[in-house]
Amino acid sequence: MGTKSSVFDMIGPVMIGPSSSHTAGVVRIARACIKILGGIPDEAVITFYNSFARTYEGHGSDLAILGGLLDYKTDDANIKKSFELAKEKGLKYTFKSIGNASVYHPNTIKLNLTKGDKKTEVVGESLGGGIINIAEVDGFHANFSAQSHTLIIKAQDISGAIAFISSVIAQEKANIATMSVSRKGKNDMACHVIEMDSGIEPLTIQYLRSLTWVKELIYIPDIDL
Amino acid sequence: MSYLFESFAGWQSYCQEKDLNLYESVIEYEVTQRGKTEESIWNNLDKAYTVMKEAVETGLKEEMTSRSGMINNGAKKVYNHPVSVLSPEFQRLISRALAAKEVNSCMGRVVAAPTAGASGILPGTLYTLQEIHNLSDKKILEGLLVGAGIALIIEQKASLAGAVGGCQAETGSAAAMAAGAMVYCLGGTVSQIFNAVAITIQCMLGLICDPVAGLVEIPCVVRNASAAAIANSSAQIALADVSAVIPVDECIDAMGEIGANMETKYKETALGGLAATITGQEISKRVLIQDIEILPDEDLPE
Ligand code: SF4
Numbered sequence: 001m002g003t004k005s006s007v008f009d010m011i012g013p014v015m016i017g018p019s020s021s022h023t024a025g026v027v028r029i030a031r032a033c034i035k036i037l038g039g040i041p042d043e044a045v046i047t048f049y050n051s052f053a054r055t056y057e058g059h060g061s062d063l064a065i066l067g068g069l070l071d072y073k074t075d076d077a078n079i080k081k082s083f084e085l086a087k088e089k090g091l092k093y094t095f096k097s098i099g100n101a102s103v104y105h106p107n108t109i110k111l112n113l114t115k116g117d118k119k120t121e122v123v124g125e126s127l128g129g130g131i132i133n134i135a136e137v138d139g140f141h142a143n144f145s146a147q148s149h150t151l152i153i154k155a156q157d158i159s160g161a162i163a164f165i166s167s168v169i170a171q172e173k174a175n176i177a178t179m180s181v182s183r184k185g186k187n188d189m190a191c192h193v194i195e196m197d198s199g200i201e202p203l204t205i206q207y208l209r210s211l212t213w214v215k216e217l218i219y220i221p222d223i224d225l
Numbered sequence: 226m227s228y229l230f231e232s233f234a235g236w237q238s239y240c241q242e243k244d245l246n247l248y249e250s251v252i253e254y255e256v257t258q259r260g261k262t263e264e265s266i267w268n269n270l271d272k273a274y275t276v277m278k279e280a281v282e283t284g285l286k287e288e289m290t291s292r293s294g295m296i297n298n299g300a301k302k303v304y305n306h307p308v309s310v311l312s313p314e315f316q317r318l319i320s321r322a323l324a325a326k327e328v329n330s331c332m333g334r335v336v337a338a339p340t341a342g343a344s345g346i347l348p349g350t351l352y353t354l355q356e357i358h359n360l361s362d363k364k365i366l367e368g369l370l371v372g373a374g375i376a377l378i379i380e381q382k383a384s385l386a387g388a389v390g391g392c393q394a395e396t397g398s399a400a401a402m403a404a405g406a407m408v409y410c411l412g413g414t415v416s417q418i419f420n421a422v423a424i425t426i427q428c429m430l431g432l433i434c435d436p437v438a439g440l441v442e443i444p445c446v447v448r449n450a451s452a453a454a455i456a457n458s459s460a461q462i463a464l465a466d467v468s469a470v471i472p473v474d475e476c477i478d479a480m481g482e483i484g485a486n487m488e489t490k491y492k493e494t495a496l497g498g499l500a501a502t503i504t505g506q507e508i509s510k511r512v513l514i515q516d517i518e519i520l521p522d523e524d525l526p527e
Contacts, residue, residue, distance in 0.1 A: 004229065004254075004258040004259070005377060005380060006255065006258075006259050007251060007254070007255045007259075007266065007370065007373040007377075008269055008273070009339075010338065010339050010372070010373040010376035010377060010380070010385075010402075011270065011273050011336060011338050011339075011347075011369050011372065011373050011376075012269070012273055012336055012337060012338070013336075013337055014272065014273065014276050014334065014335070014336050015334070015335065015336075015337055015341065016332055016333065016334055016335075017328065017329030017330060017331070017332055017333060017334075017335050017341055017344070017441070018291075018329055018330050018331075018332065018341060018440070018441040018442075019341050019342070019441055020337065020340075020341055023332070053514065053517045054513045054514050054517065055439055055440075055513060055514075056514070057292065057512075057513075057514055058292060058293055058438060058439070058440050058512045058513060059439075059440065059441075060292060060332045063332065075334055077333065077334050079332065080331075080332040080333065096518065097514050097516070097517040097518060098517065098518045098519075098520055099517035099518065099519050100519045100520060100525070101520065101525055101526055102525075103525065103526055104526065128388075
């Protein structure tokens with residue numbers, strides 16, 4: 001049996017209404033995205049899919065996604081004012097709705113973000129109760145909840161990479177909860193996604209980044225922090 | 226080992242054996258199961274109650290219009306109306322439950338207790354109870370712990386989610402938490418507290434979840450007011466030792482059984498009940514986004 005519910009699942013969480021899947025979950029998806037991008041974007045194209053495509057406006061998910069992109073947390077009262085705040089902070093945005101992407105989860109959002117010359121594309125799912133899954137990052141399958149500490153390493157597809165990365169993390173005594181690799185055929189790139197129970201030191205991150213076969217490393221600590 | 230909140234009968238005998246107050250066993254559970262310190266539990270409860278009171282006050286003070294327009298400053302109108310149907314206290318109770326829930330519908334900050342849809346019930350009832358009986362904050366926080374214990378059991382035996390058990394699971398459970406907490410705060414015995422839960426569940430059984438246009442507005446907001454009223458009537462009945470006859474655990478079983486057999490169209494899908502009425506469908510057409518792109522097959526993500 002899984003972890004027992006907390007008293008604060010019964011009296012809580014403290015959140016911005018109206019619903020945990022349309023606000024809290026959506027804010028979390030956006031917060032994961034800005035960690036992946038490395039900051040608040042200059043421009044965002046946001047596509048709501050399936051059930052979200054119809055309901056996002058009525059439930060205020062458009063405000064929630066912008067609030068998250070502006071780095072507000074799930075209980076921040078500023079979320080309600082996200083349209084004005086986005087203007088103030090120079091975040092340009094476009095919303096789209098696509099109704100029939102049946103391969104996606106009913107509550108799926110795709111974000112195409114630009115910051116300077118950096119671009120990223122993330123697909124996130126709001127699973128209910130504020131729980132999320134980041135399904136894709138830049139075309140790689142990712143599948144992480146962003147609830148623990150997550151490492152995303154894009155690297156050349158060399159043999160022994162998985163064992164090497166896990167041994168480095170093991171030296172930190174960080175417990176690996178899940179680890180997955182996905183490949184995008186053409187340019188022999190692999191994307192490793194590692195979820196850990198605790199955080200790792202900046203020095204370890206620097207070391208992994210310095211490896212010649214590592215192209216990009218993204219570290220996402222608990223997104224609610 | 227702490228008590229794991231599997232049944233009301235088990236909770237009662239555990240507390241009797243260990244000579245614990247109901248709220249103490251809830252703290253013990255949170256400490257042993259979730260590794261929290263007692264101090265952090267009281268701090269978080271205090272924060273939750275503060276957010277609840279703020280939600281009540283915000284809803285009675287600030288502009289509360291939802292994006293669909295279906296919610297439009299109702300709580301303030303009720304609060305300020307010159308005619309009190311029953312008593313000024315009752316008028317305040319109802320308007321406070323509406324107020325906190327309107328804040329939720331209008332993207333303000335609330336405590337989901339147990340869910341966002343039911344976020345007006347504990348604030349409305351406890352705020353008003355504290356005011357009328359001059360209770361200390363500590364007493365109210367203890368009451369919240371009793372409410373949390375009640376919800377933990379309902380979650381295990383039935384459900385707290387409208388999508389699983391209908392609205393009885395959301396506003397019904399919140400009303401049961403409120404009734405139990407109120408009887409506790411007024412010095413009721415454990416039997417009276419659980420009897421209040423049983424009576425409340427009996428009053429809320431069968432309630433479907435049928436939100437218009439799928440938004441947590443109609444009927445959710447008025448149901449927070451009616452659930453607050455039912456919690457008060459149940460508490461009044463239970464304090465006088467009028468028995469629910471059917472024991473509380475069996476009442477929860479009935480709620481689970483009804484939820485399991487409830488048709489999907491009555492579980493948050495917005496396909497039945499009020500959502501399916503002519504007006505409900507018109508509203509749905511107006512507020513839901515209609516210009517949705519439908520991709521040709523070859524452009525669909527693989
Ligand atoms: S009708 Fe449904 S959405 Fe509304 S409060 Fe009840 S359970 Fe929640």
